[in-house]
Each structure stands twice: as C-alpha cells, then as structure tokens.
Amino acid sequence: MSILIVISYLSAVVYGLAVTILAGYGVHSLWLLALFLRHRRDAHRLADEESARPLPADADLPRVLVQLPVFNERDVVVRLVEAIGRLDWPKDRLIIQLLDDSTDDSVAIGQVAIAALRATGIDAVSLHRHDRTGYKAGALEAGMNACDAPYIAIFDADFIPNPDFLRLAIKPLLSDPGLALVQGRWDHVNRDENVLTRAQALGIDGHFGIEQGARAWSGLAMNFNGTCGLWRRSAIEAGGGWEHDTLTEDMDLSYRVQLKGWRCTYRLDLAVPGEVPATLSAWRSQQFRWAKGSIQTACKLLPQVWRSAWSVHAKICATLHMTHYLVHPLILISLIAAPPALLLARHVPSWMLMFGLLGFVIGAGAPILLYAVSQWVLVGRSGWKRLKVLPALAGIGTGIAISNTIAVWEALIGRQSAFVRTPKRGFGKGSYKASSASGVPELLCAGWACLGLYVGWCSEHRWVAPLMLIYVSGFAWVAWFSLRERIVAAAQDRDARSPLAILGPAGVAMVAATWFLSRIDGGPTANPAMFAMVGMCIAGLYVLGVMAVRRRVGGSMTLAWVGAVALAMQLVAPSFAPAPAADRGVLEGHQITAGQNPYLIAPSHPDAFSLVPDKVPEASYVRVLDAQRTSTSPPLALWSEALIAQAWG
Numbered sequence: 001m002s003i004l005i006v007i008s009y010l011s012a013v014v015y016g017l018a019v020t021i022l023a024g025y026g027v028h029s030l031w032l033l034a035l036f037l038r039h040r041r042d043a044h045r046l047a048d049e050e051s052a053r054p055l056p057a058d059a060d061l062p063r064v065l066v067q068l069p070v071f072n073e074r075d076v077v078v079r080l081v082e083a084i085g086r087l088d089w090p091k092d093r094l095i096i097q098l099l100d101d102s103t104d105d106s107v108a109i110g111q112v113a114i115a116a117l118r119a120t121g122i123d124a125v126s127l128h129r130h131d132r133t134g135y136k137a138g139a140l141e142a143g144m145n146a147c148d149a150p151y152i153a154i155f156d157a158d159f160i161p162n163p164d165f166l167r168l169a170i171k172p173l174l175s176d177p178g179l180a181l182v183q184g185r186w187d188h189v190n191r192d193e194n195v196l197t198r199a200q201a202l203g204i205d206g207h208f209g210i211e212q213g214a215r216a217w218s219g220l221a222m223n224f225n226g227t228c229g230l231w232r233r234s235a236i237e238a239g240g241g242w243e244h245d246t247l248t249e250d251m252d253l254s255y256r257v258q259l260k261g262w263r264c265t266y267r268l269d270l271a272v273p274g275e276v277p278a279t280l281s282a283w284r285s286q287q288f289r290w291a292k293g294s295i296q297t298a299c300k301l302l303p304q305v306w307r308s309a310w311s312v313h314a315k316i317c318a319t320l321h322m323t324h325y326l327v328h329p330l331i332l333i334s335l336i337a338a339p340p341a342l343l344l345a346r347h348v349p350s351w352m353l354m355f356g357l358l359g360f361v362i363g364a365g366a367p368i369l370l371y372a373v374s375q376w377v378l379v380g381r382s383g384w385k386r387l388k389v390l391p392a393l394a395g396i397g398t399g400i401a402i403s404n405t406i407a408v409w410e411a412l413i414g415r416q417s418a419f420v421r422t423p424k425r426g427f428g429k430g431s432y433k434a435s436s437a438s439g440v441p442e443l444l445c446a447g448w449a450c451l452g453l454y455v456g457w458c459s460e461h462r463w464v465a466p467l468m469l470i471y472v473s474g475f476a477w478v479a480w481f482s483l484r485e486r487i488v489a490a491a492q493d494r495d496a497r498s499p500l501a502i503l504g505p506a507g508v509a510m511v512a513a514t515w516f517l518s519r520i521d522g523g524p525t526a527n528p529a530m531f532a533m534v535g536m537c538i539a540g541l542y543v544l545g546v547m548a549v550r551r552r553v554g555g556s557m558t559l560a561w562v563g564a565v566a567l568a569m570q571l572v573a574p575s576f577a578p579a580p581a582a583d584r585g586v587l588e589g590h591q592i593t594a595g596q597n598p599y600l601i602a603p604s605h606p607d608a609f610s611l612v613p614d615k616v617p618e619a620s621y622v623r624v625l626d627a628q629r630t631s632t633s634p635p636l637a638l639w640s641e642a643l644i645a646q647a648w649g
Helices: 003-052 077-085 106-118 135-145 165-175 195-217 233-238 249-259 280-307 312-322 324-342 350-399 401-412 440-458 462-493 500-518 528-550 556-576 579-593 627-632 635-648
Strands: 064-070 094-100 123-128 151-154 179-188 229-232 263-274
Touching: 003 165, 003 195, 003 263, 003 312, 003 324, 003 350, 064 077, 064 135, 077 094, 077 106, 094 106, 094 135, 106 123, 123 135, 135 249, 151 165, 151 233, 165 179, 165 229, 165 263, 179 195, 179 233, 179 249, 195 263, 195 280, 195 350, 229 233, 233 249, 249 263, 249 280, 249 312, 280 312, 280 324, 280 401, 280 462, 312 324, 324 401, 324 440, 324 462, 350 462, 401 440, 440 462
Parallel strands: 064 094, 064 151, 094 123, 179 263
Antiparallel strands: 151 229, 179 229
16 A cells, blocks of 8 residues: 555545534534524513613613723724713712823823713723733723722723613622623624625624524623623632633633633624624634633633533533644645645545535535524614525634634643733724734645645535635635735835845846756756756745745736746747656647547547657657656646647747
8 A cells, every 4th residue: 555545544534623613612602593493582572671770870880891901002002992981870979090001102092081070970980001011801800909899890992882881781789699791792883895895794793693592582692802802800800700711701701701601792882893803814813812812811820610410411511622723733734634635535435525515515505504693683674684694604714723823722732822812903094003914834734625625626526625625725815915905005115116126136146056957968858856956946036036026016006017037938938948857848838729638538548649749759758757747736826838839839
C-alpha cells in the first residue's frame, strides 16, 4: 500500500470525525430552535403580564448604578453619556459611572460629558484608572467598590439604550428574588452600512432572536453578553464578583452565578441599538477575543458544571454553548483533510458519502435555518429580505476559521493576552482602526480548497465537489477583504508613490534571471529540480518586493504589473527553453485545443502525435522530454503555458 493511499485513508477518518462533531453542533442549533418555538408563547404571555404590572412610586424605586466601561472611545463616548442621561429614572436614585481607562484625549471628552450630566442634577462621576489591571472586569469591580447600589446596569460604549430600559428591565428583578440578571437584545444602528455589517447583524440576530430566549425560557444556563443587562448586586457578590482570568468576563460571571443557584433571564422586546464592526479587521479582532475567552471559560468552569446538580440535559447544552468556537478548528481540520480524502471517493461506497454529506448539511444548514427563523421572529415576513446576505455570513463564518483557531489554541495552552477593544466609529468615519491582517493564510486555504474541488470533480461522485465551494468562497472572501483593508490603510498612512519605480526593474530582472539560468548548459535538463527551486526563489523575492511596495500604495496597478510580468515570462519562456521541453508544451497545447486531456494521455503517446499538423515532422516530437512531468503541473499553469507554447510551435 503506497504512502498516498495511507494518507488518504487517514484523511478520510479525520474528515469524518470533524464533520460528525460539526453535525453535533448543528443538531444543538436545531434543538435550541425547537426549545424557542416551544416556549415562545409562554414567554410572550409573561412579558405581557410584566408590562401590565405597575412599578412602585418613584420614591420607592431602588437605587440603580449604571456603569459605562470605556477605553479610548473619543468617537462615541459623548453619544453614550448623553443616552444614559436620558434614562427615565428618578435622578435621586440614579448613579452613573464612566469607568474610563483611556490613555488619550477621551478622558477629557468624557469628563466634559459627565460634567454636563451633573449640571442637570444627576449623580454622575468619571473614574479614571491609570493601571488597567483586569481590563474591563477590573474597571467594573473598581466601580462596584465605589458604590453600594443594589442594582447595576452595564452598557458598552457602542450602545444607545432607550429611555425606558431601566423601567422595563427592573420589573422581573423586583418580582422574582431568585433572578440575577435581565439581558436585553442587541439591535443594530449600522446594519446597512456594508455587506459585512449586514452579515454580522444577521448572525447576531440568530443569537438574540432564538438562542438566548431558548436557553433562558427552558431553564438552561445562558450568558450575559457584556452589555445591555441589569444585574442584582447580591447575585454578583454571591458568584464571586468580577474575575479577569478570561477574556469573556461576562460569560464567566454569569455561569458562576448560575452555578450558585441564581437564574438569568432574557427579554426579546428589550432592544438596545448598538454598533457592529464595519471593517473585517475590527470584526476579526472581536471574534478572536470572543473565541479565546469562551474556551478559557470552558476550561475554567466545565469541571464545575459537570460536578453540579444540573440535569444532564443542562450540562450538555452548557458544554456545547461554552465550546461553540471549536467549530472553527473543526472547519480548518475538515478543509485540510478533504482533498486527500476525496482521492478515495471512487473506492468509498455511496452510502458512506451520503452519510458524510448529511453530516455536512446538518452542520452548515442548521445555523442557516436558525438565522432564517430569527428574522421571521424579529421583523415578520419582511425579514426574509435580509436573508440575501446568508452567503456572506456563511463565507465570513468559514473564512475566519484560521484566526479563531489560533484563539482557541492559545486558550487551550493557557497563553494570556490583553483585552483588545473593538474599534467603534459612531456616526462618523472613526479615528481608531484595528490592524489589518495580510490575508495570505486565507488565500492559501482557498487554494487548497480549489485543489479539493478539482479532485472531487475528477472523481466518480462529482456531486461531492460543490461542497468545497463553501471553503473556496469563504477563505477567498476573507483573504480579499483583508488584503484590501491593508492596502487602503497603508495608502492612507504613507505618501502615495508609483510602484513601477521598484516593480518595473524587478520584473525585468526576474525575466532576465530566468533566461540566464535556462541558458546554462545542461542546467534545466540535468538538474530540473534545482532549476525549479531557483525559479521559485526568484518568484518569491519578487512577491516580497510587491508586498513591500504594496504598503505604500499597492492596488490595481500592483496587481496589473504582477500579471504583466507573469505573462511576459510565459511568452518568452518557449524561446529559450530546451527544445524537448518546448516540444512537450507544444504537444500539450494541441491536446488542449483538440479536447484531449494531457493528464490522461501523455504528450509522448501516439494519440497525441496524431494531433500534430502534417507540415510538422513527427520526428521532431519523438524526443519529448519527461512527458510524465505533465502530471505535476497545476491545471491552470498547464493550460496557459501549453497554449502559449503551441502558439510558438
């Protein structure tokens, strides 16, 4: 048995395991959807009863502390403070804390906004820490220590609560002494800014429109989302207070509180408008923090969950909830294993392929169904119009797999990292930007997925191949937008210069170097591997030059020049290539134009010779060099080079 067959069998096993686990997470999504639909009417009836129940007189309302943790939020801090100042709550029972750990002029801007609130009679204060110990969790803890209010509301900088938020959120807490938290629903002020914001909004709607309600209303553990929630202070203290050994202090605290016997709930109609990241780099940074923090929390609390008195059902759901970001390593593993596994497609029974297809469809299709139902729940029939961005959501959800896999790995090995805030822009262009990734790893994954697509298409089960399109489109989409953001950011930060000053001479030198190497006696013929390696090194140096120049301006001119150099090399190569190698290329060109597959019929085969025009002596093709090398050429390279060689021949 060859090593290739062994690798293929192992890859098939790995792929099957990855897809099976992904299907398990898909089944969990379907189960949450079923729970939501089952308890939805009861939840609506409870919400109606709460809205009809009057609050105590203003003089009898409890004191509420509103905490606003911010860090370098000059673009949105004033909007946030002004929105909190409009909350409908007695001024003598409202305390506002701007927990400002900023290191820029945001501190002064926030202090001016807080001073304006104090001028209206509201007890508002700006607490500035010079030491960011514990990051957001540390700031919230410091604020709690400075005030003893029995209820605490928390809002991040990118949210704009409606004036009635406190009056709606306090009702469940006043009527149920065992309730620790009331979580509101995220709405989106910039949903329609671009395709990325629309896709994110659709994904977030799935979480808040279905998942949170399903967990809360069926007695399962749910998480605090870090903002838009009202806490009972005694519950926070019973759970051990804010801790900062994970990047998701909100999930950590909410699970610790529930393990102590408290309950959390969610109100679908308690919507709070907020801002979603408008750039891929900002969204990637946010997802990295959520992925790493969730797995950190799972490592920390899952042993306690399984030792608790919760039901097996609740324990399983909690496990799948906290480990949900494992889907991204599983996506990456399935991608890596797919192409070699597809080599065995012709030897695998159809029922096994159908089983794999079923697992894939459940894993990918269940969340899509959940997102679709969430739009029907939130906005009715008109919500179906939003589903046109489902392909984009599936794409970014797949393409983010590399970054989130790194986050999961760092969490599993215990590597600590700082809490990196998500840049917000408010209603302007914004003055903070997340660093852009190169997109090269995602581009490589897209290329590998293309290989899997080709292998699957060449098998006897071609219907398997289109599944690889999800990988191709997802990773290519993320790679393209990452590269574009890096180009734009670099162009804005540096003086624009023409790339031809460097790329022009470098391209000419690359062609000349290839010509020189090809003229060495016996070089390409006697040492083809060395010749190929040197050629790749030259190409690699050129790519590095392109990357260096791209950080100045880049863009379409850079891409056009790279393409021109590649085309020039292919056009001039037949003129100085060894004659046998050129002959092989000419024959391959005739095969392709005649519809003959060079991978199946070697250029040295008589059927290939029959395609040579009569005016060309057949003897000149008898000396075709290394005809078996055809099988090592990628399809696109073989196609272009062969047709160019045919034009020369």
